[in-house]
Amino acid sequence: MNLFFDTSALVKYYLPEAGSDKVDQLIGSTENHVWLSELLKTEFYSALFRRFRTGELSAIQIQSAINGFEISIQQFHIQPLNSLVLHESEKLLKTEGRKYPIRTLDALHFCSFRLLADSTWAFVTADTPFAGFVSGLGYHVVNPLTS
Structure with missing residues (x-):
């Protein structure tokens, strides 16, 4: 199965937290193909360092997560962030943004x-x-928090 991960889910592969077991199972299955937006790389680092600044993660934990990420990301399929994605995101926000609190990165x-x-x-x-x-x-x- 093709699985497209956003950052909130993929970070659980590198940091032990609620839902990590499910993410490990999904990524570890040879039946699954993992896809990510190119955007995830930047957002991943931002999420890690935010947790460092708030004291949730130590420097050692950050470095371990970064090392694992930089090695394993090579096995994932990366969807480029391009003008078509930006255009579709704008359309989504125009059509659904009045009803739903869709954040930019989620879109x-x-x-x-x-x-x-x-x-x-x-x-x-x-x-x-x-x-x-x-x-x-x-x-x-x-x-992964409810499955």
Whole structure:
């Protein structure tokens, strides 16, 4: 199965927290192909260093997560962040932004996914409200916090 991870889910592969076991299982399965937006790289580092600044992670934990990320990301499929993704994100926000609190980065991840996906793909996110939104649009969603 093709699985498209957003940052909220993928970070669980590198840091032990709620949902990490499910993410490990998904990524470890030889039946699954992991896809990411190119945006995830930047957002991943931002998330790690935010946790460092708040005291949630030590310098050793940060370095371990970065080392693991930089090695393993080579095995994942990366969807480029391009003008088509940006255009689709703008359209999504124009059509759905009045009803739903869609954040910019969520829109970019989702539209990267939507441009690739067919009915056999799943969007993997640990953002429960956003998972509900994506599911409501008819896409298969895996939330490692609830699955």
